[in-house]
Amino acid sequence: MTTDLTRATAAELADLLGAGSVSSREVTRALLDRTTAVDGVVRSYLHVDEDGALAAADDVDRRRAAGEGLHALAGVPIAVKDVMATRGLPTTCGSRILEGWVPPYDATVVRRLREAGMPILGKTNMDEFAMGSSTEHSAFGPSHNPWDLDRIPGGSGGGSSSVVASFQAPLAIGTDTGGSIRQPAAVTGTVGTKPTYGGVSRYGLVALASSLDQAGPCSRTVLDSALLHEVIAGHDPMDSTSVDAPVPAVVEAARRADVSGMRIGIVRELTGEGFQPGVQARFDEAVQHLVDAGAEVVEVSCPSFTYALAAYYLILPSEASSNLAKFDAMRYGMRVTPDGVDAPSAEQVMAATRDAGFGDEVKRRIILGTYALSSGYYDAYYGSAQKVRRLIANDFAAAFETADVLVTPTAPTTAFRLGDKLDDPMSMYLNDIATIPANLAGIPGLSLPSGLADEDGLPAGFQVLAPAMVDDRLYSVGAALEARLAAAWGGPLLDRAPDLTEVSR
Amino acid sequence: MSTTTGERTLSFDEALATFDPVMGLEVHVELGTNTKMFCGCPTEFGAEPNTQVCPVCLGLPGALPVVNAVAVESAIRIGLALNCSIAEWCRFARKNYFYPDMPKNFQTSQYDEPIAFDGHLDVELEDGSTFRVEIERAHMEEDTGKSLHVGGATGRIHGATHSLVDYNRAGIPLIEIVTKPIVATREKAPEVAKAYVATLRDLLKAMDVSDVKMEQGSMRCDVNLSLMPRDGDTFGTRTETKNVNSLRSVERAVRYEIGRHAAVLTDGGSITQETRHWHEDTGITTSGRIKSDAEDYRYFPEPDLVPVAPSRETVEALRATLPEPPAERRRRLQTAWGYSDLEMRDVLNAGLVGLVEETVAAGASPAAARKWWSGEIARRANTEGEDVPAYAARLGVTPAHVVELEGLVTSGRLNDSMARQAWEGVLDGEGTPTAVADARGLELVQDTGALEAAVDAVIAANPDVAAKIRDGKVQAVGALIGQVMREMKGQADAGAARAIILERLGQA
Numbered sequence A: 001m002t003t004d005l006t007r008a009t010a011a012e013l014a015d016l017l018g019a020g021s022v023s024s025r026e027v028t029r030a031l032l033d034r035t036t037a038v039d040g041v042v043r044s045y046l047h048v049d050e051d052g053a054l055a056a057a058d059d060v061d062r063r064r065a066a067g068e069g070l071h072a073l074a075g076v077p078i079a080v081k082d083v084m085a086t087r088g089l090p091t092t093c094g095s096r097i098l099e100g101w102v103p104p105y106d107a108t109v110v111r112r113l114r115e116a117g118m119p120i121l122g123k124t125n126m127d128e129f130a131m132g133s134s135t136e137h138s139a140f141g142p143s144h145n146p147w148d149l150d151r152i153p154g155g156s157g158g159g160s161s162s163v164v165a166s167f168q169a170p171l172a173i174g175t176d177t178g179g180s181i182r183q184p185a186a187v188t189g190t191v192g193t194k195p196t197y198g199g200v201s202r203y204g205l206v207a208l209a210s211s212l213d214q215a216g217p218c219s220r221t222v223l224d225s226a227l228l229h230e231v232i233a234g235h236d237p238m239d240s241t242s243v244d245a246p247v248p249a250v251v252e253a254a255r256r257a258d259v260s261g262m263r264i265g266i267v268r269e270l271t272g273e274g275f276q277p278g279v280q281a282r283f284d285e286a287v288q289h290l291v292d293a294g295a296e297v298v299e300v301s302c303p304s305f306t307y308a309l310a311a312y313y314l315i316l317p318s319e320a321s322s323n324l325a326k327f328d329a330m331r332y333g334m335r336v337t338p339d340g341v342d343a344p345s346a347e348q349v350m351a352a353t354r355d356a357g358f359g360d361e362v363k364r365r366i367i368l369g370t371y372a373l374s375s376g377y378y379d380a381y382y383g384s385a386q387k388v389r390r391l392i393a394n395d396f397a398a399a400f401e402t403a404d405v406l407v408t409p410t411a412p413t414t415a416f417r418l419g420d421k422l423d424d425p426m427s428m429y430l431n432d433i434a435t436i437p438a439n440l441a442g443i444p445g446l447s448l449p450s451g452l453a454d455e456d457g458l459p460a461g462f463q464v465l466a467p468a469m470v471d472d473r474l475y476s477v478g479a480a481l482e483a484r485l486a487a488a489w490g491g492p493l494l495d496r497a498p499d500l501t502e503v504s505r
Numbered sequence B: 001m002s003t004t005t006g007e008r009t010l011s012f013d014e015a016l017a018t019f020d021p022v023m024g025l026e027v028h029v030e031l032g033t034n035t036k037m038f039c040g041c042p043t044e045f046g047a048e049p050n051t052q053v054c055p056v057c058l059g060l061p062g063a064l065p066v067v068n069a070v071a072v073e074s075a076i077r078i079g080l081a082l083n084c085s086i087a088e089w090c091r092f093a094r095k096n097y098f099y100p101d102m103p104k105n106f107q108t109s110q111y112d113e114p115i116a117f118d119g120h121l122d123v124e125l126e127d128g129s130t131f132r133v134e135i136e137r138a139h140m141e142e143d144t145g146k147s148l149h150v151g152g153a154t155g156r157i158h159g160a161t162h163s164l165v166d167y168n169r170a171g172i173p174l175i176e177i178v179t180k181p182i183v184a185t186r187e188k189a190p191e192v193a194k195a196y197v198a199t200l201r202d203l204l205k206a207m208d209v210s211d212v213k214m215e216q217g218s219m220r221c222d223v224n225l226s227l228m229p230r231d232g233d234t235f236g237t238r239t240e241t242k243n244v245n246s247l248r249s250v251e252r253a254v255r256y257e258i259g260r261h262a263a264v265l266t267d268g269g270s271i272t273q274e275t276r277h278w279h280e281d282t283g284i285t286t287s288g289r290i291k292s293d294a295e296d297y298r299y300f301p302e303p304d305l306v307p308v309a310p311s312r313e314t315v316e317a318l319r320a321t322l323p324e325p326p327a328e329r330r331r332r333l334q335t336a337w338g339y340s341d342l343e344m345r346d347v348l349n350a351g352l353v354g355l356v357e358e359t360v361a362a363g364a365s366p367a368a369a370r371k372w373w374s375g376e377i378a379r380r381a382n383t384e385g386e387d388v389p390a391y392a393a394r395l396g397v398t399p400a401h402v403v404e405l406e407g408l409v410t411s412g413r414l415n416d417s418m419a420r421q422a423w424e425g426v427l428d429g430e431g432t433p434t435a436v437a438d439a440r441g442l443e444l445v446q447d448t449g450a451l452e453a454a455v456d457a458v459i460a461a462n463p464d465v466a467a468k469i470r471d472g473k474v475q476a477v478g479a480l481i482g483q484v485m486r487e488m489k490g491q492a493d494a495g496a497a498r499a500i501i502l503e504r505l506g507q508a
């Protein structure tokens, strides 16, 4: 066996496992060893569950040997963002306030992974409660970009993207509230999909902003994302906002990879000015590849997108301020008693705990949200933001009249340096400008690598957006583009990433 | 604050001479659903603390609510019974505030979009008149957990060394029914308040949506009260007396607050807008939390739940399930049974309407049904601390037994005192009335020869009495009947004995 199991894609691993040429234990062991070798510098993981992953792998191997019918991805290991509840495995959301909390239940997504027989390697790092675009706001320290360890791996799901980009896992679960799957995918040269809102259950996903949050796949190929998408998607009676409709045929679409006759809409407001020239150049080339593959290009305008960022930064903190109220030191997580108080009241303990347990970005957004929801300001802020949200949905609806999918660069720039934007939240927020509209409208989006920017040699991302519940179209376009790009590059983009074992030694 | 001495109050009459009361009643009702509002946990009362909980009702990170469809149906039925309009589309909202026994630190409730609104409930007063209470809204929400403060003298948080929280109650479905301001009740305000809550209780019980046990907290009333100058039109500042938990207390709390407000206002003071605690033992209220209109719960639509949009067909189908309103039913039954007002009230107060109705339907006369269900069995049920229907159900005593018992009397087999003995036997578990009568040898002597012989013997033994009767003093016959009964060891038909005596003495 000469295949480097850590470099194999999930689809390749599934074939090897299915054919019996490799065991899940071998695959899992190889990935855990890779983690031992490189995670000291990448820091993708908050918790690694070596015993649990190997036990799950052994279980699958046993069942396969017994001739049981198994899921296609059975035995393929996966990492999970630390925002999903995992029974018996710590779930901290990157926050001190949840340090040591071990949920007594599994998120629906996690349950489906376990049912498919996918060993869970561990929980990946993230910006605290998914607030941030760089993973620098994790209370346990930042993750690093495998392409350049001095740079951010994107956020909030930087752990899930870097774990895939650094070959510690073929697949990871991310969550995307304003771009936290797609933007990290873009800056790490990986693939990330935000499914249609409600397409994947939110049960067990610790809520940041309930009306925006969506779990989805992180992978190295478009087909791998589709395979994972199929495992985790589908109606969940435990989530009232879960869509009760058949899951789109995403795997089939990824395998077909056909864009002939498809109308590709370029969003005027999300191109050109404000986008790094190298990012824009790779985007333009990618569009040309799609035209070469038989697609037709149209330009569309979405004028309300101008207000998307403002609306997002009112809705998100509003919902977050309420969702995070449950972290009060009464039932779980950390408890801090205030200094110099003899017999502190419940309120004083809550206040002291929240003060010590939440980081600056979280406090900033709680304060913002509390203000935006307060009675005198509700209409001016939260109410107006909800109106903008409807306008944005209308813009998308109109754009999808003329185009089958919309395309944009995923993020305006390549990965910025760690620390560069820590003191300037506004400029960090701008990184999500192209991804946020999809969350506000609830439509699906996928990011795949479009190449390396000339200025810095770092990955740039290409975003595809489709109408709600037409997630399959993302995979048709993504897979077609991926095939053409790989042919042009002579192999996957990640083959050009630095070999981290040199650095870690 | 002391709970044994109240503030200065004016007498009720003095207060009403100067002021008109304005009331607003908010009644919380725990629905009798099998599961909670947003999860599948059971709702049984009195379980071991924290045994009826799950990630959802504990508000664990990541858990999500799903609306209990049965609770929504109950809410719609309640709305319809209160003559409300039912929203075609409504949402839940989050009411945000920090409180240790509230798992999420927000309560999932309804705010500006209640499921039911603009209704009314007619209540009957003791003088026979009817008062219409306008209903503002009925909305759905979830209950909170329950704190227990340990180590202090009062059981309150002040002075306690630690607190325990039981989340079994967290997430139990509640309906809050809010009246519009109730004006023009004058001196009848306390009675109207009590009658409103009583009528509501009877209605909800008849609908079988809640067990409406005020003493267990499954129905609680908050009493808002303010005074305005007699015949004025501007409402005064109100106080909200929380969690009043019996009908009598509702009446007393209204009365007490009227007197207290009046004293403050007469003394030139002003009323503070606040919540107040009701003290059942002393019959007074004490000051609680200061409440301002600007209290900011930062309501916003609950993003974890899809809107509730009942179809009109569903609403109409639910309307068809509503029972006859209790007041109408009472009037109909009283007429049908020919009961006096007093008799009807006794039957109502004893909770016997259903049993009497079943017994009459099974073939008994209304008089017999009332007589047998309210006599010895009521005494025994009371001793056992149960109501008659529950007690009878436990003993296995049924309407058919009453029908049978009455049949034994009308057929002439048993007289009244024998019937009582037979009924006691039934209650003692000796079997059906017939079986008891057989076993105990209860039977009127039908042999007229024996009866005539006994009569003759008694007349012979009491010549003085017999002479009086011969002279026309017929009322003296009772003494002779009593002796005949003794002679026959109680197994004689008193009516027959009387007829024979009168015949023998020339008075027939």
Ligand SMILES: [Zn+2]
Binding pocket: B036, B039, B040, B041, B052, B053, B054, B055, B056, B057, B058, B171
């Ligand atoms: Zn529960």
